[in-house]
Amino acid sequence: MGQLTSSGHELTPHPSDADVIVVNTCSFIDPAKQESVDTILEMAEYKKTGRAQKLIVAGCLVERYRGDIQKNMPEVDAVIGTNELEQITALCEGLEVKSNPLDAYLYHDLTPRVLATPQHYAYIKIAEGCDHPCTFCVIPQYRGAFRSRRFESVISEATRLFSQGVREINLIGQDTTCYGEDFGLKDGLAVLLARLAEIETQHEKWVRFLYCYPNKVTQQLLDTIAAHESLVKYIDMPLQHASAAVLKRMKRGANGDIFLKLIERIRKTIPGVAIRTSMIVGFPGETGEDFDELCQFVKAAHFDRMGVFSYSDEDSSKSISGRAHRGIRTGLASSAFDASTRYRRRVLHLRSGRGAVARRRIPHHAHPGSARL
Numbered sequence: 607m608g609q610l611t612s613s614g615h616e617l618t619p620h621p622s623d624a625d626v627i628v629v630n631t632c633s634f635i636d637p638a639k640q641e642s643v644d645t646i647l648e649m650a651e652y653k654k655t656g657r658a659q660k661l662i663v664a665g666c667l668v669e670r671y672r673g674d675i676q677k678n679m680p681e682v683d684a685v686i687g688t689n690e691l692e693q694i695t696a697l698c699e700g701l702e703v704k705s706n707p708l709d710a711y712l713y714h715d716l717t718p719r720v721l722a723t724p725q726h727y728a729y730i731k732i733a734e735g736c737d738h739p740c741t742f743c744v745i746p747q748y749r750g751a752f753r754s755r756r757f758e759s760v761i762s763e764a765t766r767l768f769s770q771g772v773r774e775i776n777l778i779g780q781d782t783t784c785y786g787e788d789f790g791l792k793d794g795l796a797v798l799l800a801r802l803a804e805i806e807t808q809h810e811k812w813v814r815f816l817y818c819y820p821n822k823v824t825q826q827l828l829d830t831i832a833a834h835e836s837l838v839k840y841i842d843m844p845l846q847h848a849s850a851a852v853l854k855r856m857k858r859g860a861n862g863d864i865f866l867k868l869i870e871r872i873r874k875t876i877p878g879v880a881i882r883t884s885m886i887v888g889f890p891g892e893t894g895e896d897f898d899e900l901c902q903f904v905k906a907a908h909f910d911r912m913g914v915f916s917y918s919d920e921d922s923s924k925s926i927s928g929r930a931h932r933g934i935r936t937g938l939a940s941s942a943f944d945a946s947t948r949y950r951r952r953v954l955h956l957r958s959g960r961g962a963v964a965r966r967r968i969p970h971h972a973h974p975g976s977a978r979l
């Protein structure tokens with residue numbers, strides 16, 4: 607959006623007013639793919655009823671299904687992957703685009719931005735890609751290897767945002783706790799947070815980060831959060847499960863006891879800290895005992911917030927089983943967390959990675975949300 611406005615284009619939230627409609631997509635799990643496809647088809651209608659001349663599809667759906675979108679969705683005029691964002695203006699203007707979708711993209715402090723958040727807070731992406739091998743996750747396949755933004759680039763962007771009136775900055779990335787590892791910075795996230803905390807601002811400021819990988823939560827990181835008033839006393843740490851057997855098959859390792867000790871250390875180091883996590887249920891091979899162990903763990907951990915997600919069998923993930931574990935999913939829904947699950951018949955106009963046309967019954971979890979426990 608920043609690149610378009612800086613080259614003189616006007617943005618509108620009303621698709622009926624747009625000359626070019628860009629749909630930014632997600633393809634992490636089936637419901638996200640479905641929502642993306644639904645939105646593309648909905649926006650395509652404006653080429654008939656509005657003034658739109660062109661429909662462009664951007665984002666992760668393109669990374670996973672570029673050829674299929676081009677072949678099976680004639681409504682779409684052009685696609686642009688996550689590494690080609692700098693071509694968006696040329697594409698909207700109908701110019702010839704020369705880019706290599708495999709060149710890893712990472713924005714920087716001089717990249718024009720339009721904040722899509724309310725004025726008082728903003729997100730800053732500090733790294734892109736991921737080197738972890740979680741078997742249920744397809745993100746590394748299309749976001750690429752882990753790479754951090756330069757330290758001073760992040761500081762410079764944060765300083766500018768604070769000076770523009772932003773009060774709270776949220777640092778994001780597929781794995782924020784690896785920040786700086788790729789350029790040899792030890793405890794890089796802790797160092798970055800300490801530096802962000804020192805930025806002088808006219809108003810009170812907050813800095814928080816999301817998505818800790820549990821075995822990367824170091825004592826220096828916790829000490830840094832405790833030491834600076836402006837660093838929000840909040841740890842968002844997806845644990846995904848508590849059973850050692852399930853975590854091993856997820857290729858994440860550890861177990862509930864290790865996590866409980868870590869949680870105890872976090873609470874001891876940062877008085878008053880709020881801890882959020884997320885869990886996956888129905889992972890292939892999860893037994894009733896594994897599920898009970900997870901429930902016991904959740905009771906013992908006393909999380910402040912928790913999101914629970916049904917396992918999604920993704921066609922290119924290493925954990926693909928070809929079948930859903932709905933018995934355990936619905937067991938979870940009715941017993942521990944009251945998650946609502948409903949199914950609807952949808953047709954995906956995309957070929958799956960294994961060569962079949964996907965025409966299947968998929969779960970729709972519009973907003974799994976967080977449960978207060």
Ligand code: SF4
Nearest residue numbers: 736738740743745780
């Ligand atoms: S750490 Fe997160 S992004 Fe990386 S592979 Fe695991 S679940 Fe995916």
